[in-house]
Amino acid sequence: MNEKDPDQLKLENQLCFPLYACAKEIVRRYKPYLDRIDLTYTQYITMMVLWEERNITVKALGERLYLDSGTLTPLLKKLEGKGYITRERSKEDERSLIVSVTETGDELKSSAADIPFGIGKCVALEPQEAVQLYTLLHKILNGFENEPEK
Amino acid sequence: MNEKDPDQLKLENQLCFPLYACAKEIVRRYKPYLDRIDLTYTQYITMMVLWEERNITVKALGERLYLDSGTLTPLLKKLEGKGYITRERSKEDERSLIVSVTETGDELKSSAADIPFGIGKCVALEPQEAVQLYTLLHKILNGFENEPEK
């Protein structure tokens, strides 16, 4: 496990690569399901937060989704265009934009209800392995939160 | 674990989301290291395959990296522009494009030698947990390979 072990630069010895590839491939497999409700994957996880929170600022949404305004601003404008959300400035702090789910957006949730099950079928893990993976990923994500301020 | 359990649509109950977020955040943490050698993450994993294989067709490269020509063609043209690779049609089959690492591209490998170690520090996992994660991710990826032809 040397710091300069040249084998560390082999693709098969990387941890990040299977993570990257897996995430990408699973998101790709969402597409046929998401096409039916006219959402992309990023739009879908955004709606997921809104189905739960009803309304949320762009900043809080970005923290939940690990996305910044450069990604969210155009995406939220698209969701607004589809009529699934509204965007309005906060009365208390005009800098903040509050995103809220519309009735149409809410109705989408029932159409999405079978998606997690459909995706589950394409991930070839036993239930207890899925829990293991979930735990490990969240451990990494929590590690990021405790990172030193840059 | 009902097929229509509404809680399945909560972000925190998703397996794909932490996968997506983790991959994205780790790639983002590569940036300062990769900036030094003027590569993006996708260019880096491409070079990693080339450091190992010396030369490879675009098709085989795409299979290794789970990327298609729509992503690879412009990326490979950039790597060619930087002088790290060459691109030439195969003599045996003019449809195939063979990508080869140049001497300059090869020299890059030693500059990259400390990157895996640097990234390792920002992933807060014990060595045995990293192995566990590696195993689970490869199990999912292998599951994809055995998928029915569409």
Added chain:
DNA sequence: ATCAGTTAGATTGTATACAATTTAATTTAG
């Protein structure tokens, strides 16, 4: 109260990703 510093979003520019289509080369079926 004022202005320097901070904060929230929006914007700009670059680089992926990928579906769908196109083009050229190769293979195969009749």
Added chain:
DNA sequence: CTAAATTAAATTGTATACAATCTAACTGAT
């Protein structure tokens, strides 16, 4: 052998991502 089918890249169009910058709104220290 030749037309049809297949294959490998390239191209086109849409949608992320994210760093860097910008703008407007708020905060805080004096």
